[in-house]
Amino acid sequence: MALVGTKKMFEMAYKNGYAIGAFNVNNMEITQGIVNAIAEKKAPLILQISKGARKYASMSYLRGIIDVAVKENPDIPICMHLDHGDTFEVCKQCVDDGFTSVMIDASHHPFEKNIELTRQVVEYAHKHGVVVEAELGQLGGIEEDVVGVSHDDVANHLTDPNQAIEFVKKSGCDSLAVACGTSHGAFKFKSEPKLAFDIIQAVADKLPGFPLVMHGSSSVLKEFKDLINKYGGKMPDAMGVPESAISEASKMAVCKINIDTDLRMAMTAKIRQVFAEKPGEFDPRNYLGPARDAIKAMVMHKLDVLGCAGKAAECI
Ligand code: G3H
Numbered sequence: 001m002a003l004v005g006t007k008k009m010f011e012m013a014y015k016n017g018y019a020i021g022a023f024n025v026n027n028m029e030i031t032q033g034i035v036n037a038i039a040e041k042k043a044p045l046i047l048q049i050s051k052g053a054r055k056y057a058s059m060s061y062l063r064g065i066i067d068v069a070v071k072e073n074p075d076i077p078i079c080m081h082l083d084h085g086d087t088f089e090v091c092k093q094c095v096d097d098g099f100t101s102v103m104i105d106a107s108h109h110p111f112e113k114n115i116e117l118t119r120q121v122v123e124y125a126h127k128h129g130v131v132v133e134a135e136l137g138q139l140g141g142i143e144e145d146v147v148g149v150s151h152d153d154v155a156n157h158l159t160d161p162n163q164a165i166e167f168v169k170k171s172g173c174d175s176l177a178v179a180c181g182t183s184h185g186a187f188k189f190k191s192e193p194k195l196a197f198d199i200i201q202a203v204a205d206k207l208p209g210f211p212l213v214m215h216g217s218s219s220v221l222k223e224f225k226d227l228i229n230k231y232g233g234k235m236p237d238a239m240g241v242p243e244s245a246i247s248e249a250s251k252m253a254v255c256k257i258n259i260d261t262d263l264r265m266a267m268t269a270k271i272r273q274v275f276a277e278k279p280g281e282f283d284p285r286n287y288l289g290p291a292r293d294a295i296k297a298m299v300m301h302k303l304d305v306l307g308c309a310g311k312a313a314e315c316i
């Protein structure tokens with residue numbers, strides 16, 4: 001099967017109360033870890049590539065790796081998605097490069113400008129059979145190429161449900177990322193994690209049947225946080241979204257759950273562990289291999305949390 005868009009995946013996820021995992025890829029081991037997990041769990045998959053990933057690995061390498069994943073898993077629907085495209089040009093480039101889904105994140109612009117830029121991407125992408133995710137409201141956190149609001153300001157930039165209906169109608173987007181209290185990265189909350197489920201529900205009520213997306217959905221798993229801190233890392237205050245909340249959102253109108261930080265932490269934890277336990281180790285296969293295995297195990301667990309394990313066939 002060739003790469004697919006998200007239409008059927010979201011239709012089934014919405015109808016049957018689960019979410020599709022959207023995992024960020026930057027290299028071969030991360031991709032293999034994720035793909036080995038979905039192959040075993042028979043789950044539909046969104047592999048997402050950020051602007052930073054394009055810059056780091058180059059599109060031709062990433063495309064080559066993903067092509068192999070698709071070829072080796074003919075019974076699994078796999079979507080190649082641009083994560084946080086910030087200009088028309090980068091979205092157009094990705095459509096031209098064969099992406100089957102793109103995100104235009106114009107959420108930092110004023111409302112009208114966000115609509116206008118999203119509309120422009122939608123017109124180009126739809127002409128080429130590519131679906132478009134947009135964002136309304138702003139998340140917290142700052143990644144290399146993705147700027148968000150400061151953590152203290154997250155609550156003031158949640159999605160306004162009253163704007164959502166006008167935004168979707170005028171922009172023509174196929175799915176909408178909502179700001180509901182999450183942030184990118186490993187430091188999402190200072191005290192008790194809290195998501196605005198009322199916002200998700202209010203947007204869902206205004207847009208019945210319309211797929212929503214939750215960014216910043218890593219949970220900062222204790223296992224990896226503890227290993228990182230034990231083996232020379234320093235992330236004592238890292239805190240993510242509890243998996244119970246991820247599970248709850250998956251049962252609502254949220255059809256796509258974005259996860260990057262949990263992959264990064266799994267990889268970092270295992271590499272740190274190998275280096276601490278075997279200071280003489282210098283064969284990359286002996287630390288990247290365990291990192292890849294840890295990613296596989298973590299993703300297998302996530303697929304159960306999202307409820308999409310075993311759902312590959314119905315998403316084709
Ligand atoms: O949402 C952001 C993703 O974690 C990608 O981060 O731009 O550093 O690749 P990146």
Ligand code: 13P
Binds near residue numbers: 024084184214217
């Ligand atoms: P995390 O940083 O929580 O993994 O979020 C990733 C994300 O939203 C990518 O778009």
Ligand code: ZN
Binds near residue numbers: 084184258
């Ligand atoms: Zn994101």
